[in-house]
Amino acid sequence: MSLFPLSPMLKNMALYGTSIVLMKGVSLFMLPYIANHISQYELGRLELLATFAMILSVVLGFSLHEALYRFAGAEQDPYKKRKITAQIFTLTMIVGAVSLPIIWIISPFFNEFKPEYASTIELELLLMPLAFEGMIAVVLASLRMQDKAQLFFYLTTGRALLQAILTVIVLQQGYGVTAILLAGFISAVIQIIALVYIQMNENLKVENTSYVFSKDIAQLCLPYCFPLMLSGLIAFGLNGFERWVLAENTSFNDIALYAVALKFSLALTLLMQPFCMWWMPKRFDYLHAKGNKLTAQITESSLVLLCSLTILVSYLAPVLIDWLMPTTYQSAKHIAVTLIIVSAIKELNELINIGVLAKKKTNALLWINGVATIIGVALIVMLTPIYGVSGVLTSLIIAQLLRVIATFILSQRYHNLPYSMGKLVVIFLITTISIALSLSGYSTLLHLVIAAASTVTLIVFAFQLSLITFPKKEQTGKTL
Incomplete structure (x- = not known):
């Protein structure tokens, strides 16, 4: 009998905590460094770009990770849980494939609307990874549901550390906001490739195919997620x-x-x-x-x-x-x-x-x-x-x-x-x-x-x- 019955849970919580601190907290940890290398005006501009990315990530993510919690999380059969995860993952890839060219096409028009806020290349570097925001959220949520805290830690921490290192390098070389966005773009792309590889291997265990599409699961997810996505979009008004x-x-x-x-x-x-x-x-x-x-x-x-x-x-x-x-x-x-x-x-x-x-x-x-x-x-x-x-x-x-x-x-x-x-x-x-x-x-x-x-x-x-x-x-x- 274990003397520390909570130790497995506490271990996972520690790994999750460290992962999130590095994944979401990189901007906080890097803030003093960035503030000492770019002007206050440029920092304000960078913040506005971040809010633009925030609202687009809500739309493109479509809250499909919430559907994963609800429909796969409540499923007790491991095979069915894995199959639902594979089906929702396929939905996120469809969203990404449709969104990526749209972002590339419309970025110049956003630039014309408020040219003082960002250049076209800055918008493209910022927004293109967001096409796969839903996929990132779903695969990471699946790892959490499977208690694969260590793998979750490697994937999220790796991206955070790479972004921080690249940001330090470009700022040391005297570059500004565009280079900071490039650092985020490179780290995001590497994480996306890793997550796609991991989930495709998981999908092979279900029906011996990398993509598992289900019209039924799509019909379940879309009505459930649409109000959540709109809620997140509406919440932008307060955030x-x-x-x-x-x-x-x-x-x-x-x-x-x-x-x-x-x-x-x-x-x-x-x-x-x-x-x-x-x-x-x-x-x-x-x-x-x-x-x-x-x-x-x-x-x-x-x-x-x-x-x-x-x-x-x-x-x-x-x-x-x-x-x-x-x-x-x-x-x-x-x-x-x-x-x-x-x-x-x-x-x-x-x-x-x-x-x-x-x-x-x-x-x-x-x-x-x-x-x-x-x-x-x-x-x-x-x-x-x-x-x-x-x-x-x-x-x-x-x-x-x-x-x-x-x-x-x-x-x-x-x-x-x-x-x-x-x-x-x-x-x-x-x-x-x-x-x-x-x-x-x-x-x-x-x-x-x-x-x-x-x-x-x-x-x-x-x-x-x-x-x-x-x-x-x-x-x-x-x-x-």
């Missing part, structure tokens, strides 16, 4: 659109400040990833196989983790900005704390939407996201010309709060989970007070001491309130 409004009402320098704050707020999302990478593909299995109570308990544990990390990042981000960034970026510190709160609310929404997704009510999520985005966009458009960045931050918090409240109410209505609401309110209250204290002008040492004390206080209360639950060791050979 990307505001930078375009800032560009029209302020300057690229102000966008650079906002971008720096946003990158440091990304630390919260990255720190949540080890848990989310393990939990998100398995939560429906837990719900169906182990019941509402355990699913609710693990979700409560995830909320405690979210609150703890929110406190830590709220204290550490301003300190890191002060230490790592050029003096012209110091005003980004308070912006970062507010964006960390926005990130925490978004993570909260993803953790409590189980009921809606379990009942396949993705249209409901579309309506919720749509209404919240309309409100947020309206507020951004009205407040940003008057208050600048402060108007954007206020709008985002209001819209995200409305979104998470509506999602929770609807999710509980569709599939009621027995949350300990009174205990969770205590945890949220401690978190709110702790974040408020982080805005005070303490010395760095005292600031860090309060950060540690606040985090420990929250965790102690969570244990006392029995809000922390560890899942038991999974049996060998059992698919969750």
Whole structure:
């Protein structure tokens, strides 16, 4: 009998966490270096290009990885699970084959629309890998579902490290934004080739062919994924659109400040990833196989983790900005704390939407996201010309709060989970007070001491309130 029953899960979570930190956090780790090698104006321009890539990746990805979670994740037969994965992979390749020439053709027209934002070659380098965004997401999600954490680690870390190394090289040679985009393009293409090779070999195990197309699975996936894709597209209004409004009402320098704050707020999302990478593909299995109570308990544990990390990042981000960034970026510190709160609310929404997704009510999520985005966009458009960045931050918090409240109410209505609401309110209250204290002008040492004390206080209360639950060791050979 193992003395450490959680060690396999913890090992996978550690590998997932490291992978995501390097895969998604490369921009955060490279930010101080990039900020010291290109102008604030160019950094603002690079951020606008990133938002353009973000919205296109949502469209081209089509949320097919969510279909993989839903239809393959709930399937208990290993052969059927592998076959569904192969069929969804084929759909992503069809999307990629259609999208790639379209991107090549329309990039010059985008350049003519806003020539000061990007050249044609910059757009092509940025957007062409996105044709296979859905394929990347599906294959990586499949590896997670199979608990192939080590292979996942190699594939994602390899891309992140290669991109970082190439970026350092081109900046050392005095090149600018175009070269940075070229570094991202090369690393993305290499990862795409590796993932296609891996999944084709998996497909051969199903029907002795590299491509497994199914009209039936396509008919299942498209109605399920379309509302999710639209939800992601609509969500751009609260995560990307505001930078375009800032560009029209302020300057690229102000966008650079906002971008720096946003990158440091990304630390919260990255720190949540080890848990989310393990939990998100398995939560429906837990719900169906182990019941509402355990699913609710693990979700409560995830909320405690979210609150703890929110406190830590709220204290550490301003300190890191002060230490790592050029003096012209110091005003980004308070912006970062507010964006960390926005990130925490978004993570909260993803953790409590189980009921809606379990009942396949993705249209409901579309309506919720749509209404919240309309409100947020309206507020951004009205407040940003008057208050600048402060108007954007206020709008985002209001819209995200409305979104998470509506999602929770609807999710509980569709599939009621027995949350300990009174205990969770205590945890949220401690978190709110702790974040408020982080805005005070303490010395760095005292600031860090309060950060540690606040985090420990929250965790102690969570244990006392029995809000922390560890899942038991999974049996060998059992698919969750």
